[in-house]
Amino acid sequence: MFSKACEYGIKATIYIAVKSMHQERVSLKEIAEEVNSPVAFTAKILQSLAKSGIIDSHKGPTGGFQIEESRIDIIKLHDIVHAIDGDDIFNGCGLGLKQCDARQPCPVHHKFVVIRDNLKIMLQNTSLYELASGLDIGLTHLKR
Amino acid sequence: MFSKACEYGIKATIYIAVKSMHQERVSLKEIAEEVNSPVAFTAKILQSLAKSGIIDSHKGPTGGFQIEESRIDIIKLHDIVHAIDGDDIFNGCGLGLKQCDARQPCPVHHKFVVIRDNLKIMLQNTSLYELASGLDIGLTHLKR
DNA sequence: CTTATTTCGGACAAATTTATCCTAAATAAA
DNA sequence: TTTATTTAGGATAAATTTGTCCGAAATAAG
Numbered sequence: 001m002f003s004k005a006c007e008y009g010i011k012a013t014i015y016i017a018v019k020s021m022h023q024e025r026v027s028l029k030e031i032a033e034e035v036n037s038p039v040a041f042t043a044k045i046l047q048s049l050a051k052s053g054i055i056d057s058h059k060g061p062t063g064g065f066q067i068e069e070s071r072i073d074i075i076k077l078h079d080i081v082h083a084i085d086g087d088d089i090f091n092g093c094g095l096g097l098k099q100c101d102a103r104q105p106c107p108v109h110h111k112f113v114v115i116r117d118n119l120k121i122m123l124q125n126t127s128l129y130e131l132a133s134g135l136d137i138g139l140t141h142l143k144r
Numbered sequence: 145m146f147s148k149a150c151e152y153g154i155k156a157t158i159y160i161a162v163k164s165m166h167q168e169r170v171s172l173k174e175i176a177e178e179v180n181s182p183v184a185f186t187a188k189i190l191q192s193l194a195k196s197g198i199i200d201s202h203k204g205p206t207g208g209f210q211i212e213e214s215r216i217d218i219i220k221l222h223d224i225v226h227a228i229d230g231d232d233i234f235n236g237c238g239l240g241l242k243q244c245d246a247r248q249p250c251p252v253h254h255k256f257v258v259i260r261d262n263l264k265i266m267l268q269n270t271s272l273y274e275l276a277s278g279l280d281i282g283l284t285h286l287k288r
Numbered sequence: 289c290t291t292a293t294t295t296c297g298g299a300c301a302a303a304t305t306t307a308t309c310c311t312a313a314a315t316a317a318a
Numbered sequence: 319t320t321t322a323t324t325t326a327g328g329a330t331a332a333a334t335t336t337g338t339c340c341g342a343a344a345t346a347a348g
Contacts, residue, residue, distance in 0.1 A: 001145065001233065001236075001238065002238070003305075003306090004240065004305075004306060004307095005305080005306075007238075007239050007240040010239060010252070011239055011251075014251050027323095027324070027325090028324075028325070029324090038306080038307055038308080039307095039308090040307065040308050040309075041306065041307050041308080043325075043326085043327095044306095044307090044326095044327090046325085047325080047326065047327080050325090050326095057324095057325060057326090058314090058315085058324080058325080059313070059314040059315060059316095059323085059324055059325045059326080060313095060314055060315030060316050060317095060322090060323060060324055060325080061315070061316045061317070061322065061323045061324065062315085062316060062317090062323085062324090063314085063315070063316085063323075063324045063325065064324075064325085065325090077252070089145065092145075094145065094146070094151075095151050095154060095155055095286070096148065096151040097285070097286075097287070097288050098288055099288045100285075100288070104285055104288065105283075105284050105285070106284060106285060106286065107155075107158055107275040107276075107278055107279055107284040107286070108154070108221070108270070108275065109284070111266050111270055114262075114266070115259070115262055115263050115266055118258075118259055118262055119259050122255050122258070122259055126252070126255055131251040131252065132251075134251055135251055139249075140249050140250060140251040140253070141241070141244075141248055141249070141250060142239070142241075142250065142251070143241070144241050144242055144243045144244070144248065147335075147336090148335075148336060148337095149335080149336075171293095171294070171295090172294075172295070173294090182336080182337055182338080183337095183338090184337065184338050184339075185336065185337050185338080187295075187296085187297095188296095188297090188336095188337090190295085191295075191296065191297080194295090194296095201294095201295060201296090202294080202295080202344090202345085203293085203294055203295045203296080203343070203344040203345060203346095204292095204293060204294055204295080204343095204344055204345030204346050204347095205292065205293045205294065205345070205346045205347070206293085206294090206345085206346060206347095207293075207294045207295065207344085207345075207346085208294075208295085209295090289348105290347100290348085291346100291347085291348080292345100292346090292347085292348095293344100293345085293346080293347100294343100294344085294345085294346100295342105295343085295344080295345105296341105296342080296343070296344090297340105297341095297342080297343095298339105298340095298341095298342100299338100299339085299340090299341105300337105300338080300339075300340100301336100301337080301338070301339095302335100302336080302337070302338090303334100303335080303336070303337085304333100304334080304335070304336085305332100305333080305334070305335085306331100306332080306333070306334085307330100307331080307332070307333085308329100308330080308331070308332090309328105309329085309330075309331095310327105310328090310329085310330100311326100311327090311328090311329105312325105312326080312327080312328100313324100313325085313326070313327095314323100314324085314325080314326090315322100315323085315324085315325105316321100316322090316323080316324100317320100317321085317322085317323100318319100318320085318321080318322095
């Protein structure tokens with residue numbers, strides 16, 4: 001459903017959020033360990049998330065990644081997915097047609113918009129805060 | 145959402161179904177044209193769909209692909225997707241964890257099962273017949 | 289039987305995604 | 319200022335997916 005990059009990006013962002021809620025910066029190395037993702041590849045993804053303004057990065061000793069605490073419940077899952085995978089997943093045709101809409105639909109168009117709207121709404125309504133909270137209190141997991 | 149192979153496979157199968165409803169076999173070449181897919185790649189996909197028993201193939205002149213008419217409304221979109229993309233899309237974890245269930249969920253688990261169940265139900269309830277009918281009467285399109 | 293047609297199937301190639309490596313740049317602290 | 323640490327970013331490699339090519343096998347028709 002999501003690309004590998006997006007999966008890593010979501011997990012990393014959630015982990016950064018948890019640490020940020022405890023006023024801690026966290027290093028790439030630690031993130032990759034806790035999220036079980038390849039270090040260098042994760043670096044690329046975090047780089048792009050930083051450019052998108054979703055996370056904040058700092059170089060040097062005591063550097064690392066963090067998210068401004070007040071923004072954690074403003075950032076939605078949708079923002080992360082959109083930053084990494086773009087909006088093809090939300091707007092593209094289910095059968096890959098260039099043009100496909102209600103007037104000139106592909107055979108699965110009407111069935112698909114329902115599913116995809118559900119997905120979109122879910123992503124837009126899911127805050128980074130609730131994902132991070134669940135992880136923080138041990139209700140959910142990022143490894144295994 | 146689906147792989148390219150799956151998109152081509154779905155479109156091809158729908159087209160074959162339309163022709164089959166008119167008691168016609170159809171060649172690879174015609175399918176690829178009508179579906180706007182690369183010929184040789186489409187051949188591979190049809191080959192595997194034939195092995196899965198979803199379509200019937202015949203070599204030689206007057207050969208081609210066809211679907212037994214009585215099976216067209218029994219075959220579901222789910223069968224096609226499953227034959228090509230497997231069941232990762234239905235069972236895999238949204239964040240790529242090897243193990244992820246209601247007892248040891250990833251942060252997005254509960255949100256995802258809802259979406260995925262919707263998708264699964266839709267695919268299981270959508271018959272090849274209704275997809276082919278819509279195309280046959282010009283309500284939907286496979287090109288563009 | 290020969291020929292033309294069509295799918296089968298293996299090998300190969302291109303494109304994309306995933307992943308690694310290494311040097312540069314920033315920066316905190318001694 | 320020097321050193322150690324950490325992210326940035328470019329080059330490259332591996333893996334996967336997508337796509338091509340070509341000869342083999344089947345088969346219908348002359």
